[in-house]
Amino acid sequence: MFLTFEELFAIEGMKQARLIAGNEGIHRLIKGAHVVEMIDAKKWVKSGELLFISGVGLENMEQDLLHIIQDVYEKGAAGIVVEVGPYIKEITKKEKDLADHLGFPVLALPFEVNISDIISKTFYMIYEKEKGNKVLSDFMKEVMITNHPEELEDKAKLLGYHCEQGHIAIVWSVEDLKCQKQEPIDLEQVYTYVRNEFSSEKTLFYVMEEHCITTIVSYSKEEKAILDRKIKRVCSKMPQMVVSIGVGTLFHGIKHLPNSVIAAKKALELIADSTASGEVCYYNEMGIYRIFAELQKQNLLKKVMNEELGVLFAYDEKNKSELVHTLEVYLQTGSNISRATELLFVHRNTVKQRIKRIGELLEKDLSDSNEVFNLQLAFKIKNYLKI
Numbered sequence: 001m002f003l004t005f006e007e008l009f010a011i012e013g014m015k016q017a018r019l020i021a022g023n024e025g026i027h028r029l030i031k032g033a034h035v036v037e038m039i040d041a042k043k044w045v046k047s048g049e050l051l052f053i054s055g056v057g058l059e060n061m062e063q064d065l066l067h068i069i070q071d072v073y074e075k076g077a078a079g080i081v082v083e084v085g086p087y088i089k090e091i092t093k094k095e096k097d098l099a100d101h102l103g104f105p106v107l108a109l110p111f112e113v114n115i116s117d118i119i120s121k122t123f124y125m126i127y128e129k130e131k132g133n134k135v136l137s138d139f140m141k142e143v144m145i146t147n148h149p150e151e152l153e154d155k156a157k158l159l160g161y162h163c164e165q166g167h168i169a170i171v172w173s174v175e176d177l178k179c180q181k182q183e184p185i186d187l188e189q190v191y192t193y194v195r196n197e198f199s200s201e202k203t204l205f206y207v208m209e210e211h212c213i214t215t216i217v218s219y220s221k222e223e224k225a226i227l228d229r230k231i232k233r234v235c236s237k238m239p240q241m242v243v244s245i246g247v248g249t250l251f252h253g254i255k256h257l258p259n260s261v262i263a264a265k266k267a268l269e270l271i272a273d274s275t276a277s278g279e280v281c282y283y284n285e286m287g288i289y290r291i292f293a294e295l296q297k298q299n300l301l302k303k304v305m306n307e308e309l310g311v312l313f314a315y316d317e318k319n320k321s322e323l324v325h326t327l328e329v330y331l332q333t334g335s336n337i338s339r340a341t342e343l344l345f346v347h348r349n350t351v352k353q354r355i356k357r358i359g360e361l362l363e364k365d366l367s368d369s370n371e372v373f374n375l376q377l378a379f380k381i382k383n384y385l386k387i
Contacts, residue, residue: 001130002029002048002192003122005079005105011125013118017081017109020091021099027237028105029192030078033122035115041068047076048189050122052115055087062092069095073104080104085111133191133206135159140205140216143257150255160203161254168219169248169260170231171268173212174241187213190238197234205257212268214261219250231280244271245280270384288380301381308378311361323361326354328379331372 005026008014019026031048037057038044045051051072058064065088072080082088091108099106109115139159143149153163172194174185187208195204198217205216219227227247235243246268248260263283271281306313312324326344330351333339337355341348355366364371 001126001133001188002031003125003129004029004192004196006196007125008050008122011118011121013113013115013121014109016113017107020082020106020108021096022079022103022105023100024103025079025105027193028078029189030122031126033119035119036068036072039064039067042071042075045072045075045077048078050078051080052083052109052119053080053088054083054085054111058087061088062094065095066098069098069102069104069106073102078105079107081107081109081115083111083113083115084108087111133195136203136205137207140207140214140257143205143254144207144261148255149258150253153254156203156254161205162218163253165218166220166250166252167216167257167260168227168250169214169216169257169264171212171214171246171248171261171264172234173244173246173268173272174238175211175244185211185241191215193234193237197230214264216257216260221250228280244268246271247280247282249283288377301385302387305378305381305385305387308362308374309382312358315361323354323358326351327358327375330355331376331379335366335372 005019005028008030009017029048030050032046033050033052034044035052035054036044037053037055039058041051041053053065053068055061055065065082069080082091084090091106095106098104136159139152139155143152143156146152157163172190174187174190191206191208191213194206194213194215198204198215201217207214217227231245235241235245246264246266248262248264248267251257251260267281267283267286270286271279309324309327312327315321316324326340329343330337330340333343337348337351341351344351359366364375366372366375
């Protein structure tokens with residue numbers, strides 16, 4: 001698990017620290033801490049560590065410190081705390097400018113502060129968070145696999161869960177755009193961002209899976225705008241990631257929790273089955289796609305689509321024409337020839353001729369509302385199946 005800088009500043013001793021530069025990196029997360037006093041600090045640094053340096057081992061103070069800041073930033077360190085005192089008199093403008101450029105937090109701490117206590121407290125807080133979060137994770141796993149989740153309601157209350165309040169499931173799926181080796185995402189880091197944003201939640205049940213994390217947060221329909229803003233802020237802290245979010249159904253009581261999780265995953269599947277990665281999808285806003293998500297047999301969907309559009313698919317393939325696309329645009333514009341002409345970038349008469357030919361091939365009256373509905377449904381299936 002990780003600490004945030006906000007939690008770090010609450011540690012005794014760190015209350016005397018000042019953020020000198022690298023403010024844009026203040027959302028970075030801390031999963032460890034230790035002292036570095038050598039120019040080749042890069043060899044010993046791990047991702048997510050907070051580093052403390054007094055300068056006792058440095059010779060050319062400014063140049064060496066610049067070198068260390070650059071190196072540990074590249075290794076993914078959380079930040080660096082400079083002990084200002086007999087060795088490092090001050091943090092220079094060059095060092096501040098580099099930290100600001102990198103978005104890498106540099107803190108100043110009086111040399112007299114006992115950093116051993118700070119480092120010990122940092123690891124203790126991380127351990128306590130990990131222990132507490134494991135309890136919440138194990139409980140949610142138990143809820144998801146039991147046949148009678150309502151029997152766990154008393155246990156949920158002991159963990160601080162308010163059964164009378166509304167809650168909702170959110171599934172966060174994260175993809176690293178910069179990762180070429182398909183390495184697993186650090187979901188604990190994602191959870192820490194979510195936990196920090198939903199800090200008002202006394203209890204935040206969650207489950208980590210291979211590529212996603214599911215959380216349960218308190219919610220009412222009136223709070224949708226607030227939830228949207230929180231989701232957006234979580235995503236903004238991971239600019240190198242593409243985060244797709246499925247949101248389930250509002251529920252009251254533990255027994256309905258699994259259904260909300262299932263709904264959230266179906267909403268996420270809709271994003272995965274489209275070109276809209278990096279989006280938020282609420283299950284209750286899926287409309288007709290909720291029906292598609294409930295259907296397990298895609299062959300049935302294809303059958304419905306081909307009954308409506310199969311003739312046009314075959315005609316386009318044989319004649320290298322674009323009747324399917326023309327019809328889709330025409331229906332999207334509410335059967336408006338002028339608007340369809342603009343979107344298709346062809347002459348108005350061309351569109352009219354195509355629509356007439358489409359009606360003949362399909363043997364349908366394209367002014368009939370029932371026929372139009374069936375064709376629109378076929379196109380929704382086509383888009384859902386990515387055909």
